[in-house]
Amino acid sequence: xxxxxxxxxxxxxxxxxxxxxxxxxxxxxxxxxxxxxxxxxxxxxxxxxxxxxxxxxxxxxxxxxxxxxxxxxxxxxxxxxxxxxxxxxxxxxxxxxxxxxxxxxxxxxxxxxxxxxxxxxxxxxxxxxxxxxxxxxxxxxxxxxxxxxxxxxxxxxxxxxxxxxxxxxxxxxxxxxxxxxxxxxxxxxxxxxxxxxxxxxxxxxxxxxxxxxxxxxxxxxxxxxxxxxxxxxxxxxxxxxxxxxxxxxxxxxxxxxxxxxxxxxxxxxxxxxxxxxxxxxxxxxxxxxxxxxxxxxxxxxxxxxxxxxxxxxxxxxxxxxxxxxxxxxxxxxxxxxxxxxxxxxxxxxxxxxxxxxxxxxxxxxxxxxxxxxxxxxxxxxxxxxxxxxxxxxxxxxxxxxxxxxxxxxxxxxxxxxxxxxxxxxxxxxxxxxxxxxxxxxxxxx
Amino acid sequence: xxxxxxxxxxxxxxxxxxxxxxxxxxxxxxxxxxxxxxxxxxxxxxxxxxxxxxxxxxxxxxxxxxxxxxxxxxxxxxxxxxxxxxxxxxxxxxxxxxxxxxxxxxxxxxxxxxxxxxxxxxxxxxxxxxxxxxxxxxxxxxxxxxxxxxxxxxxxxxxxxxxxxxxxxxxxxxxxxxxxxxxxxxxxxxxxxxxxxxxxxxxxxxxxxxxxxxxxxxxxxxxxxxxxxxxx
Numbered sequence: 042x043x044x045x046x047x048x049x050x051x052x053x054x055x056x057x058x059x060x061x062x063x064x065x066x067x068x069x070x071x072x073x074x075x076x077x078x079x080x081x082x083x084x085x086x087x088x089x090x091x092x093x094x095x096x097x098x099x100x101x102x103x104x105x106x107x108x109x110x111x112x113x114x115x116x117x118x119x120x121x122x123x124x125x126x127x128x129x130x131x132x133x134x135x136x137x138x139x140x141x142x143x144x145x146x147x148x149x150x151x152x153x154x155x156x157x158x159x160x161x162x163x164x165x166x167x168x169x170x171x172x173x174x175x176x177x178x179x180x181x182x183x184x185x186x187x188x189x190x191x192x193x194x195x196x197x198x199x200x201x202x203x204x205x206x207x208x209x210x211x212x213x214x215x216x217x218x219x220x221x222x223x224x225x226x227x228x229x230x231x232x233x234x235x236x237x238x239x240x241x242x243x244x245x246x247x248x249x250x251x252x253x254x255x256x257x258x259x260x261x262x263x264x265x266x267x268x269x270x271x272x273x274x275x276x277x278x279x280x281x282x283x284x285x286x287x288x289x290x291x292x293x294x295x296x297x298x299x300x301x302x303x304x305x306x307x308x309x310x311x312x313x314x315x316x317x318x319x320x321x322x323x324x325x326x327x328x329x330x331x332x333x334x335x336x337x338x339x340x341x342x343x344x345x346x347x348x349x350x351x352x353x354x355x356x357x358x359x360x361x362x363x364x365x366x367x368x369x370x371x372x373x374x375x376x377x378x379x380x381x382x383x384x385x386x387x388x389x390x391x392x393x394x395x396x397x398x399x400x401x402x403x404x405x406x407x408x409x410x411x412x413x414x415x416x417x418x419x420x421x422x423x424x425x426x427x428x429x430x431x432x433x434x435x436x437x438x439x440x441x442x443x444x445x446x447x448x449x450x451x452x453x454x455x456x457x458x459x460x461x462x463x464x465x466x467x468x469x470x471x472x473x474x475x476x477x478x479x480x481x482x483x484x485x486x
Numbered sequence: 487x488x489x490x491x492x493x494x495x496x497x498x499x500x501x502x503x504x505x506x507x508x509x510x511x512x513x514x515x516x517x518x519x520x521x522x523x524x525x526x527x528x529x530x531x532x533x534x535x536x537x538x539x540x541x542x543x544x545x546x547x548x549x550x551x552x553x554x555x556x557x558x559x560x561x562x563x564x565x566x567x568x569x570x571x572x573x574x575x576x577x578x579x580x581x582x583x584x585x586x587x588x589x590x591x592x593x594x595x596x597x598x599x600x601x602x603x604x605x606x607x608x609x610x611x612x613x614x615x616x617x618x619x620x621x622x623x624x625x626x627x628x629x630x631x632x633x634x635x636x637x638x639x640x641x642x643x644x645x646x647x648x649x650x651x652x653x654x655x656x657x658x659x660x661x662x663x664x665x666x667x668x669x670x671x672x673x674x675x676x677x678x679x680x681x682x683x684x685x686x687x688x689x690x691x692x693x694x695x696x697x698x699x700x701x702x703x704x705x706x707x708x709x710x711x712x713x714x715x716x717x718x
Contacts, residue, residue: 085693087676148660148676200678201658201691202542223543224658230540260695263529301530303701304537483662 079418079478080376081321083198084260087149093420093478094119095129095171096427098447099154100471101140101434107469108133111140113154113165113174114470115479116447116463118425126449126461128468130173134163139277139434142475144196146203146224149483151177153196153203157433158277160184160191162205164226171479178226184211186228187220192273195255202229206256208270215272215292216251219305234267235298235307243298243307252294255320258302259329264352265302266331266344268317269294280436293337297344299352311354313342321374321381323399330399334372334383339363341372341383341394341402358402360385360392370432371416375423382417386432389414389442391457408457412442418476419452426450426457430465431472445472531700534707541687545571545680546656549649550609550642553622560609560653561686563640567605568706569682573659573675575612576624581677581694586628588697589679593629593639595699601706603684606639611654611661613644615671683709 082088095115102110115130138156145152150168155161162180169175180186183193183205192208201224207217216236221229233239234253240246252269259266270276271293275283283289293316299309315338322331330345341358360383361367367385374381374396381394381402389411394402416429428448431437437445445465450457465473547561563569570589574582589606596604608628610616616624625641644650654661662674679697681690690705 084695146658148658150660199691200693200696201688221540225543227543229542230538260693261529263531263696301532301537303696304532306532306537 079373080324080421081319081373081418082477083144083147084258084322085147085200086145086198087147087483088421089478089480089483091480091482092118092120093425093480094482095479096418096447096449097152097167097174097477097479098429098473099140099143099475100465100473101431102133102137103434103466103471104137106466106471109137110135111138111156112471113152113163113176114465114473115172115174117172118449126463128463128470131470132165132174132176134161134176134179137434140472140474141433142195143477144203145198145477147198147200148224151224152477152479153205155193155196155205157192157194157208157273160193162193162196162226167479168484171481171484174479180222180226183220187218187231190218190220190231192217192276193220194253197256197258199258204256206253206267208253208276209273213273215253215270215275215294217253217272219253219256219267230305232305234269235310240310241307243310245310245312246307248296248312249298249307249310250294250296252296254294254316254318255333256300257320257322257331259322259331260302261326262329262346263302264308265300266320266322267298267300268313268320268333269296270316270318270336276433277435280433297333297342297354299344309352311344311352313354314338315340317342318370319372321372323374323378324376325378328378328399332372332374332381332396332399334360334369336368336370337366339367339369339385341369341381343399345399357400358394358404361388361390370414373417373419373426375419376421377423380423382419382426384410384414384417384428386413386415386436391417391426391428393452406456410448411446412444413438416475418478420478424451424453425460426452427476429473429476431474434472437472445470447473447476531698531704534704535711537708539681539689539705539708541683541689542691543688545569545682545686545688546653548644548653548656550644550653551618553618553625553641555618557645558642560607560642563605563607564682564684564686566684567603568601568684568709569605569607569680570702570706571607571609571657571680571682573609573611573654573657573678575610575671575673575675576616576620577612577671579672584694585677585679585697588699588702589639590628591699592702595703596706599703599707601703601710604638604706608639608641609653610641610643611650611659611675612671612673613646613650616643618643681705681709684713 098114110133112133117124117129139158143154152165154163160183164178165174189211190207193205195206197204205220218233234251235241235249236251254268254270256267295314297311315335317333339360340356343357344354360369368387369385371384381396393406448462449460621641629639679692
C-alpha cells in the first residue's frame with residue numbers, strides 16, 4: 042500500500058474490507074493512505090487520496106456561444122498552480138447532444154460522458170494527461186446495441202464494466218433500462234426496468250412504472266437502487282410548454298426499484314412520488330440506507346433496511362417550501378454520513394442538513410448560489426464544494442437568472458466561503474452540468 | 487487446511503472484530519444498523535441457473551511460468567475448465583491474501599458440489615519477487631500437498647515484468663506507484679477476480695465485496711447448468 046497521493050484499491054472495497062485490510066496492514070507494520078475524494082462515486086472506483094487537481098465539467102453547447110458544441114471543460118484546482126481556478130483545457134465533441142451525466146471506469150483511466158438527445162457516449166482518456174483529456178472513442182450505436190434504449194444518462198463503474206442508466210426508449214416515452222458495457226466500450230447486456238405488466242418478480246411490482254434515472258450499488262448488501270425521471274418527449278421539451286401540458290406532467294417516474302445486484306433482477310418497488318432523482322448511499326459499515334430527493338414534490342426520502350432485513354422508503358424531510366416548487370435536483374452526502382448538501386434549481390439554493398440521524402434531517406445552513414443551480418460535488422474530506430448551474434438545455438432559465446457558472450467554495454462546518462467562480466457564458470463555454478475530479482497522482486509511475 | 491493457511495485465516499477473522507475502524511477513519515454510531523458483521527456475507531443470493539451471466543469479453547492469453555518454471559500459454563489453461571483467475575502478489579498484506587483465502591474456501595465448497603473441471607489460477611504480477619520457486623512455496627501454504635502443476639489450483643508468474651504488462655492491460659489491472667521505502671515492496675492495485683468459462687470467455691468480474699465463496703459457487707453452478715443444457 043502506498044503512502045502517497047493515490048491508491049487504486051482503497052476505493053474498491055467497502056468499509057468492512059478496509060477494516061479487515063487495515064487490521065492486517067497494522068499487524069504487518071505497514072501504513073494506510075489518507076483518503077480524500079468525492080464521496081458520491083461508485084465504490085468500485087479507484088480514488089484520489091490527496092486533493093483533487095482538476096475538475097472536469099461536461100458542458101452543453103449553446104448555439105452562438107463559442108463553437109456551440111458540447112464539450113469537456115477541465116479546470117485547474119491545484120492550490121499552488123499559476124492557473125488555479127481557471128479553465129486549462131476544452132475538448133469539444135462536435136454538435137449538441139444534451140450533455141448531462143457521466144463517470145469514470147473503475148480504474149479511473151477513462152471518463153465516459155453521455156448525451157441524452159443523440160444517445161452518443163464519448164469516452165475520454167484522462168490517465169495519459171489528466172490536465173488534458175483526450176477523446177478516444179465514441180459509442181454511436183447505443184440505441185441499436187441496447188435493444189432500443191434512448192437517452193444514456195449515468196455512467197457508473199462496475200468491476201471491469203460500466204453501467205449506463207437510460208432515460209427513454211425508441212418511442213421516446215419513459216420506459217427504459219440499465220445497459221452494461223465493458224471498459225473497452227463493447228456492449229454486454231440490457232436490463233429493462235420493471236413495469237406493472239412485466240414486474241419481473243419484484244415485490245410491489247404492480248406499482249412499477251418503468252422509468253429510470255440513477256442506479257447505484259451497495260455491494261455488501263448485494264443491492265442496487267434505481268430512481269426514475271421521465272422520457273425524451275419530456276426532457277427535450279421546453280419547460281414552459283411542458284408544465285402546461287397536464288398529460289405530459291403525468292409522465293414522470295414515481296418509483297424506486299431495489300435490485301438483486303448480483304443477479305441484476307428487481308427485488309422490490311417503492312412508491313416515491315414526484316420523480317426521485319439522484320441516489321446517494323451512506324458509507325458507514327452498517328449504514329444500510331440511501332437518500333434521494335424528489336424533484337416535483339421537494340422531499341428528502343430515505344430508503345433503508347431494518348434489522349429484520351426489510352427495506353422501506355419514506356419521506357423524512359422537506360427541501361425549502363414545497364409549495365413554491367424549489368425543484369431539488371442534486372444532493373451530496375459527506376463521507377462520514379453526517380452532512381447532506383441539497384441543491385434546488387428554481388431558487389438557486391443549496392441547503393445543508395445534519396443527517397447524523399438519517400430519519401430526521403435537520404437543516405443547519407442555506408445559501409443562494411445563483412439564479413439557478415443544479416449539480417454539487419464535494420471532496421472526500423467535505424471541505425471543498427463545487428457547484429454548477431445548468432439542468433437541461435430546454436429547462437434552464439432565461440433572462441437575468443440564466444447565469445451559467447461553476448463556483449467553488451470551502452465549507453468549515455458552519456458556512457460556505459467562495460474560493461473562485463467561472464462564468465461559463467463569458468468564457469464562451471456553454472451550460473455546465475456534471476463535475477468529476479481528476480488527479481495526476483493516480484497515474485504516476 | 488495447512489497450519490500456515492489456518493494462521494492467515496485466523497488473522498483475518500481477528501481483524502474482522504476490531505471495532506471502530508470505518509472508511510475514511512470516520513466513526514458511525516447511529517441508527518439503521520443491521521446485526522452481524524458487514525463482512526460476513528449475510529446478503530441473500532439468487533439460486534444457480536435463475537440468472538444470466540452474459541459473456542463480457544474473451545479472456546486474454548499470454549506466456550506464463552508455472553511453479554516448475556515451465557512456460558504455459560494462459561489461454562490453453564482455460565480450455566475445458568471453469569476457471570477462477572486472480573491477479574495477486576505474494577508480498578501483498580491485505581486484499582491478495584483475502585482473495586486467496588476466498589479461493590481456498592471455494593475449492594473446499596466446490597468439492598461437495600456439482601461443479602466439474604474447476605480450475606483456480608493465482609497469477610502474480612510481481613515477477614521480480616514472485617519467482618516460480620516463490621509461487622511454489624506460496625502454493626504449498628494455500629493449496630496444501632496437492633500435486634503441483636497438474637493440480638486444479640495453479641500458481642503462476644511471468645518471466646519478467648515486460649511479459650506481465652500485456653496481461654495486466656488486457657485484464658484491466660493497472661498498478662500504482664510502488665512504495666519501496668519501507669522495504670515491503672507493496673504495490674497498489676485494483677483487486678479483481680475473473681470467472682472464465684470453458685470457451686475462454688470472461689463471464690463475471692468480482693471486486694473484493696463479491697468474493698463470497700457462496701456467490702462464486704452459484705456462478706460456477708450456473709455455468710455448469712448452462713453446459714449441461716448445451717450438452718458440452
